[in-house]
Amino acid sequence: MIHKQIGLALALASLFSPLAMGVLPLRGNNTNPVSADGSASLAQPALAPAKHPCLMLTPDGVDSIRTNLGKAPLFDAALADTKASLEKVLNDPPDVPVPKDASGPTQQRHARNESEMRNAGFLYQVTGDSRYAAFVKSRLESYAALYPTLGVHPASKENSPGRLFWQPLNEANWLVDVSQAYDCIYNTLTPEERSRFETNIFRPMVQFISEVHGKEFNIMHNHATWFVSAVGMAGYVMGDETIVKKALYGSKMDGSAGFFRQMEELFSPDGYYCEGPYYARYALMPFFIFAEVIQNNQPELKVFERHDQILKKSLFALLQQTDSDGNFFPLNDSMKEMNFRSGSVIFPLNEAYARYGHDPSLLSVVLSEGRVSLDLAGQIVALGLTATPNPPPFPYASVEYSDGPDGSGGGLGILRSGLGKYLSVAVLKYTSLGMGHGHYDKLALEYYDQGREILTDYGSVRFVNVEQKYGGRYLPENNSYAKQTIAHNTVVVDESSHYRGNYNAAKALHSDRGFFYAKDPDFQVMSATDTTAVPGVAMRRTVAMVRDKVLDHPVLLDVFLLSSEKEHLYDYPFHFMGQFMESNLQLTPHLGEQHPLGEVNGYQHLWVESEGAMKEHGESLSFTWLDGNRYYTITSAADPSTRVAFTRTGANDPNFNLRHEPAMIMRQKATNHVFASAIEPHGSFDGSKESTSGSSPVIRSVTVLASTKEGTVVRVIGERKIQWTVLIANDSPDPATKHSVKAGEETFSWDGPAKIIKK
């Protein structure tokens, strides 16, 4: 599915208008039409004809923008840029072609039209220059002539045909922009003109989106958020109460669907968006746009306060899911190039700043973005930056997010240590599947250091909008590799993906939160379990970030517990970035012939470059690589039955769709097994100075002393007198529960879910 970009500059109506114009009080003075359970009250507000503009802009908002022109450089730059680029086309006749293609010239033309119309409408309001109004009007005339003649789009998406575009999602995007353009020039039009535009464009498009595609309109999905926002905005601009009600409460107008329901269903109570950050970035746009429109028309609905300020939480959660350079964690289908400088983050961020107390820590993100949105919120942000040119950094933290509408659908754990470019980040994924873009990667781990990916998730196999790569759509290898379990840093059982890669099996299930403690900066720890991904196999992964004064950097400890009554083949992969330096494995390199690791489930895409096993008893596996300016060593509990393969993606890739990235995969045949590893950053490498130091790890062994139903005991030994004993509860995560595990002669007793003893 191709997600079209909305024009970067989106309008935002006045924040200085506590009572929006043209909104009648609710019948019976009911100030909150939605009950606590989210269903709509029977009493609905009636909409009187609004004063225009009434969507993202209001008359007061326009006044405010005009008053502050010249005072907020980033906003003034956005205004000047938009003026300049619009000036180039302002005298062009409308180009409103009959739709033909899905990502070709006609589609691009309609997308440009919507953006130009939105901008022209905005500029008309801000400057009063009638040329802008005429520009919008001329296009509306053309669309009013074209739209009624359209049937099904000739290059329609199979299941969900569009009319003006290949899919109705783009139609909704278009309507979000063009309803704003219409709103901005509304007062310049005669009643006959308005009637013509509404009859020929807005009403049929509303009908198309909300009725022809009524099923999609009422689901809980980011597409439906675009749908209800578009329809609701058309409803407000036309003053049509029923249309607005359907947008807010679903087609049945009973709260079973619609915008408010989506606010509750698509986010966890602490703001995690169900599909993960890459799609959150896309979903937050309509959430914030339509919320602003609702606020301007029905402030009594208190949309920004709803669900415990869920929109604010969602924005902060999105930002927390980025590395120190602002790149989103590549959970589920996602592109690695995507970051918080994306156009679609700018508006929600600006809006959150404007609507939620002008939090100065958001300004540092704005600085990194280097631009603001072309609307009132953008101006408010830009004024904020003028007043606070050196804002505090964004408060990156260790934080856990629950998943699911009620927070019971697993979650996402993020541990952080350090600051700025010295930030280490570990991400443990124990969410639900995350809809159709979800990956089969329960308990997957990602790890960042030096602002770089160290242990990485492949992301998606896709080149967005690149015509040569299947029109920019997801490529076949996205299903055959990127979604499969082996493409992630988590255990694969019997070479089969979690849920056997079956969407229907996976979609209702999730991992479970175990515990999450980040208060002790020397021992932050998170733990999660899963019993759903592989029938008969229980998994618990515990990841700790350990600081020690004898070490320059925090060490990641990873303890992956597998329990089963039957014997299985467990594959424990590390998708590392960088260059192999050394290992203590007995390896057989595949020098002159290479084959894939397997036939299916993603294994067919992994060339085996080298394979082998541990040489001796009593030694931990040690593997060192170089990534950026630092060395990394995995020291992992192992014995001669541990097999290892070094692989690289690229097999069975006829069209060169994959990147070629290495992995180290440990294999163990067992019923119950514990993979326990220390991932240690060490030393430094500076090629420009030709200097290097500390290329050997400090940690020398990791041993599982014991693992019972009650707990797991892991010992880490290293030079500089390192001896850590890590105790992990496998039963109750309650902080007061006592645990006791016998290991050989020794008995380890502790309180609470996890503890480290340093000797």
Place this chain on the structure above:
Amino acid sequence: MIHKQIGLALALASLFSPLAMGVLPLRGNNTNPVSADGSASLAQPALAPAKHPCLMLTPDGVDSIRTNLGKAPLFDAALADTKASLEKVLNDPPDVPVPKDASGPTQQRHARNESEMRNAGFLYQVTGDSRYAAFVKSRLESYAALYPTLGVHPASKENSPGRLFWQPLNEANWLVDVSQAYDCIYNTLTPEERSRFETNIFRPMVQFISEVHGKEFNIMHNHATWFVSAVGMAGYVMGDETIVKKALYGSKMDGSAGFFRQMEELFSPDGYYCEGPYYARYALMPFFIFAEVIQNNQPELKVFERHDQILKKSLFALLQQTDSDGNFFPLNDSMKEMNFRSGSVIFPLNEAYARYGHDPSLLSVVLSEGRVSLDLAGQIVALGLTATPNPPPFPYASVEYSDGPDGSGGGLGILRSGLGKYLSVAVLKYTSLGMGHGHYDKLALEYYDQGREILTDYGSVRFVNVEQKYGGRYLPENNSYAKQTIAHNTVVVDESSHYRGNYNAAKALHSDRGFFYAKDPDFQVMSATDTTAVPGVAMRRTVAMVRDKVLDHPVLLDVFLLSSEKEHLYDYPFHFMGQFMESNLQLTPHLGEQHPLGEVNGYQHLWVESEGAMKEHGESLSFTWLDGNRYYTITSAADPSTRVAFTRTGANDPNFNLRHEPAMIMRQKATNHVFASAIEPHGSFDGSKESTSGSSPVIRSVTVLASTKEGTVVRVIGERKIQWTVLIANDSPDPATKHSVKAGEETFSWDGPAKIIKK
């Protein structure tokens, strides 16, 4: 061979002392002891006991540094840093171990000692704090006790054993630093102490370097430059005229070797250093250090003026051989991480600024380096930056360098177009071999754009100073792959490297300059020939950088002419960086099994990922990839007999020493053949905006219309009405010569070596 780093901060003597102290006038008042042919005059200067310091520092220089303290922030920072780091060890007892290892603790200890002693000596002069003098003295005492006891170093380099270090090169590095330290505290010592240090350290070390290793001392090589500099500096500090003479004029003191001879032999007349930029960076250090010492002691020798200011030329040539981010072109053995921010560039750059007219364009490089050297030149540069905080950019230009002492040994062509990050750079290598670190890559091409490598040279297979990688030395794959012809963007004949990879065959031979014209910014062109690399095969490569108003970026045209009486297999590789997007080839991907392209000469390291051929007559080969934010397409003359392999390095690499990089290799069986290609940057890709445009090339075909002894005619056709006819003379490069070539019905006539006709 491991090149040890000299301490970053190297002292530099006064520029304000036109007549250095303690130097007697030449006997007979001969102001130039070296005749025009480089041999020494029989009249030699006698050295009187010098006033100290007399090497890099002089009493006047010290005064100047003291006077300007606090006025040059970058210099003050360097001083403060050095003070702070020395303070930590100032009270430590000397640690002067018996040497054991080649890159382990004892070697590192001696290297640290030399750097700390140099810095302490410098700080003593600048601050007068006697603790620094005591620090140096205590170390000299320890070395005076140790050095006479040493025999051959226990981990010596096979052919060239050291004493204090594993190789005498490091011994010379040590002496360069420690003679400065001694010089700085000379006046604090008693005659007995001086005698002890000179007898036990300096004289035996001079004898070791210049006599035991007399053969190496007298060769023309960067090692010998270090040797003569070290010996000469010891000579000056001890006031020993004979030692100095040997350093300047070789062991025979007749000008057949020594420093002045090296200045003539190791650079071409326009400053190209024979080994290429990576080793130039290392060689320029002793050239500039010893030149400064000579200037301070024997200004009448006019060292900085010698050989038409060759040292200045060498520094500018070094900087021209960098990409827009300052990375050296990876010619011959070289590390890609190395750039002009390297510590070893700082001193020569600062010195060149101070000694050659304070050229402000050098200051922009200093800004990028962010630091200056801890010496008088560093302070002068830092004062320059205070006065000129926004210096002009370094004047990157299209420029040709000759190779060889008299400029007749081939050369290097560099074409540039654009500015800053929009700079496109093409590099054509037609030099001599470049000694032991040379690669077999006659007429190799490199290409940069967007500040990125687009068509790349692998560089070296080495991880400098990384213990795990063969002690940081060159790895076996450096010989088996990186030096081989197929690792470069040039034609391989019959799967055998140039000169059959034989050093002795290659070292005396070179390619030849053809022509180089960079005056027309729309058609810059360079051409070179080779008849030595493959007996019986004559090669001419012509590379043009073409701008056209209908194109956003310059296009590279590459015309590679091969002539032979016998049939050969010609392989024409493009080592591209980035991701395959599309080609019009009929390809058979190797999906589930991969083999190397060949058995030897580097081919054994190339996995064949896909192979195929052109489908039809009348079409040019088209291959598009994505690198950074831009697409690149190679459009190349081809027919159904053209075979193509897409390869990736990594085969037969048991220890994971290679990076895994792709190449596209065109193969043609022929006697005479012309490979003609356009390399076109186009469109844009921005993953963060999910926007892309222009992913298809504008150029659609490249055809060789004719190729005769007189000339080659190539036609390039593209959309936007592009029709270029490129005419290249194959006979005389004389600008006045007329050429005429018949192609089918048409006859093309032109003057001069190359011409483009745009229609």
